[in-house]
Every structure is written in structure tokens, then in C-alpha cells.
Amino acid sequence: MSGVFKALSDPTRREILALLRDKDMTAGEIAEHFDISKPAISKHLEILKEAELVSAEKKGLYRIYSINLTVLQEALSGFMNYFEKENDL
């Protein structure tokens, strides 16, 4: 949970998730969308992976990244539910 919010706190990482929403992409394809170095993107991807917001599949020379929509949605909706007015009052 903490990992999810930490991961989402960076705009580059949120943008990576937005890219992956549309289609799975290799690390290189993702990096092309940004002005920062590939190693920097690689690190962002690792943080997203640790938060389980994305998964990576090795395919030959490439790593194909995909978003874990379920994890994202359940983490955020779980947190939000706690703040619904109806809860435990």
C-alpha cells in the first residue's frame, strides 16, 4: 500500500502507467516517450514493479512491461473506501 502511493507520487511513473494503459510496451519503447536516460526509466520501472503496479515478461532481447490494472484499482479503491462517509461512523 505504502509502495503504491510512493510509486504514484512521481509524475514520470504515473505517465508510464498511462502509456501502459493503452498497450504493453518494451522498456525501450517506454523510454522513447521521455527525455530522460534509459537507466532512469529502468529504475522507475523497477519501483513500479516492486509496487506490483506493472509486470515484466522477458521476450528474447526485450522486456515487455504491462500494467497490473487490478492492483492499481484495488489499492486505490481500498484506500478510498476507508474515507467514504458511510464507513464505521
Place this chain on the structure above:
Amino acid sequence: MSGVFKALSDPTRREILALLRDKDMTAGEIAEHFDISKPAISKHLEILKEAELVSAEKKGLYRIYSINLTVLQEALSGFMNYFEKENDL
């Protein structure tokens, strides 16, 4: 939006929000729930205020903090909606 996720990325700040979910509190009351200094709490409150997740009302010697549930819910549900499978596909 960026401010909201930044604000939510710190566990102390999320816990402050959880406290304020139950009732409005003064800065001092909030601080009592934590093992860190009052100035540290004050700074966390400022960050939450900048993100508009809480508001403060001056009441005599005290500042009474309250959570802005609407801002929290709309920020998170707005973000989540973007990732709903049904969207723009």
C-alpha cells in the same frame, strides 16, 4: 493532482487524514498521536493544506484542521477512472 499524490505518499500524512476522517482536530491533538515533533507535524499539515486535502480554521489560540473528503475522493476517483478498462478503448 501531483500535489495530492505527493501528499499521500507519506505514511504520517495518510495517518493524519485517517485521524481527521473521524473528527476535526487541532494541530496539537493531531501531534499527540505521533512520536515526532510538533513542527514536523505542522509541516505535514502544510503539505496536506497545499494539496487541499485538509483545511484549517483559526479558532482563538488553536487551528482546527478538517479533512476535505471531496477533494480526496475526486482526485483519486478521477485518476482511477482514467484506468478503467472501458475508457477510450
Place this chain on the structure above:
DNA sequence: TAACTAATTAGTTAAATAGTTAAATATAGA
């Protein structure tokens, strides 16, 4: 006004973060 209290601001420090370049790893293909 003086003394007291609640909270914030200022200044410092240590740790974490996000970026860089260079080197290492792993796979593909000639």
C-alpha cells in the same frame, strides 16, 4: 503589560530520490 500557550517559521542535518555516465549482462544473429 507580562506571562503563558499553541502553532508556525527558520535553520540545520541526515537520508532518500531522481537523474547522470560507464560498465555489466544477456540474447540474437552473422
Place this chain on the structure above:
DNA sequence: TCTATATTTAACTATTTAACTAATTAGTTA
């Protein structure tokens, strides 16, 4: 096997963050 390519890891740097203590601000009350 050699070379090229995709990606990650390592080492380093600059910036930001979260904490602390001390000082300040603002309001209350004797």
C-alpha cells in the same frame, strides 16, 4: 565465436524530504 542490441546494475551527484531544536508569531488571561 564475434559483434551488435536491449536492458539493467553500479557509482556518482544534485536536489528534495523529513526530521530536529531554537526562535518567532499570535492569541489568552492574570
